[in-house]
Amino acid sequence: MTEAACVEPADTGWVSQQRRWASGWRRTVFPAVFLLYLAETAGAVAQYNRAAGEVAGFLVLAAFCAAYVVALTRDTFTARAPTFWAIFAVQVACLAAELPLAHGAAFVMAVFIVVLAVGRLHARAAPIVVAFTAGAVLLPAAVPSWHQGPASGAAVGTAFAIPMVALAMFSFFNVLRGNVALAQARSEVSRLAAENERIRIARDLHDLLGHSLTTIIVKAELARRLAATDAGAAAAEIAEVEALTRAALADVRAAVSRYREPTVAGELATGRELLHAAGITADLPRSVDGIDERGRELFAWVLREGLTNVVRHAHASTCTVTLTADAVQIDDDGTGGDLGATGSGLSGLRERVDAAGGTIEAGPSPSGGWRLRVALTPEHALR
Incomplete structure (x- = not known):
């Protein structure tokens, strides 16, 4: 069995399996499950607001979740820059609108913004992470009216969660890129193995057939010259041509299967x-x-x-x-x-x-x- 035959099917099956698993509903549902953490923000909206303010807070939160799901379904990590920055701007606007309604608990939304930023910008997202972390630390401390209620302590935990999630996502996406690079390398190995096998077969067939056909031509010419003067010798040469032809056919089959070397x-x-x-x-x-x-x-x-x-x-x-x-x-x-x-x-x-x-x-x-x-x-x- 050739190297190409060994590598190609395994790689093809593995890549196809990964693509099937990651496509469809799993692509959206699994990451969207983490939106349940925004229940903390929703609780703060219900705690600090009544009537119109509460409805506005929930609508802003719903718009934020919708933007996040759109980012997942449109593959914002690899989409054109305007698409990413448009979704990023919508999410930041939702966070800004939610701040007076949910107080410090609104910064839970920053965790999801950071996930998308790190996934798209990698290490270049560091300023965004620092800005949201600083906001989660400084802004609640600077507004005295936010110091009351259970949600007042949420900002402290969120300020810690933002850089930790960013670091975890940075490592995760690095592993993901490494897996993609590995899959590409495996695909390239398969391609090169197939190409090397093609070159080997072409070279071996040239060597085998060039030698055998030259011998056959020489003997056929000898048989033609002997045909008029010595029919027995000509027949013997023709018999050898037949044997050489059969041997050449066997050599070709052996070269293709790499069964026999000279x-x-x-x-x-x-x-x-x-x-x-x-x-x-x-x-x-x-x-x-x-x-x-x-x-x-x-x-x-x-x-x-x-x-x-x-x-x-x-x-x-x-x-x-x-x-x-x-x-x-x-x-x-x-x-x-x-x-x-x-x-x-x-x-x-x-x-x-x-x-x-x-x-x-x-x-x-x-x-x-x-x-x-x-x-x-x-x-x-x-x-």
């Missing part, structure tokens, strides 16, 4: 067959013993790409492969090619070598012809 011994055997079919004299090692374990897969890909390029592009008559514990080298007497060319074969090989912590050299050989050499760095070889 081996050095297998690539040497296939390479010997490929070079022979192309009429190139091959000098390949018979043993693969002593190769660093961590370089076996890399060297197999080097042999696959390198020998395929010799047949395709080198116009060579001889090819020699040298294997050591930490390096593989392919020499031919042809014209070679450019490692920086736009073709995806050698560029994909460079990516493999870089990922394995090795070095790659491709260019004219000192003895003439072309050389491709890949070596593990000493640090990598010793790990």
Whole structure:
């Protein structure tokens, strides 16, 4: 199973579950439950007023609650600035209108204003918190007529509650933003995993099919030339083309499922067959013993790409492969090619070598012809 397959479904289900839970009626009802704390303000309105004053106080309180619920349903935390400041102004106006009716108990409304301010402005809401806290402390103390009745002590508790609620909401919203960032990071990991898997499959399919189809083409051309003079040999070559085609199909399936990786011994055997079919004299090692374990897969890909390029592009008559514990080298007497060319074969090989912590050299050989050499760095070889 690929990394993308492991990450994507879990993340998608988790995010969808969170969105479903937080949407609909829960989005409004749960935060609005805390409006019950305004019963203290309503009690003060009933205590200090009669008739028209009491009705006015309740209407102002109802308008404040309505503005708070609208703020929740319209997602004021992320809405445009004019929307937030309009609701903020309505709530502050309601608080100011309630002060002469509920006295110090009106500052309970400031707690809800602070919640919205911190949710929208984060640390920039500090001046608003300080202003409401100072108002809850200083204003009731400055008005002698507010010093009587049970509501007179409400301002003291509210003055303490405003900064405490602001601090709690600041921490809560920080955690909330962290969760959103985490969900975004998980989504990005899923996307990158899927992209890496796509690149891997494209690279592996190129390497697998490029090698196999080159061999098939060479053998088909040989069979065509033999058809007129040696029907038996031509039929044998066609049979090998069929076998190679079946093997290529199996390799493609294996590459998609990441079930099989190439081996050095297998690539040497296939390479010997490929070079022979192309009429190139091959000098390949018979043993693969002593190769660093961590370089076996890399060297197999080097042999696959390198020998395929010799047949395709080198116009060579001889090819020699040298294997050591930490390096593989392919020499031919042809014209070679450019490692920086736009073709995806050698560029994909460079990516493999870089990922394995090795070095790659491709260019004219000192003895003439072309050389491709890949070596593990000493640090990598010793790990």
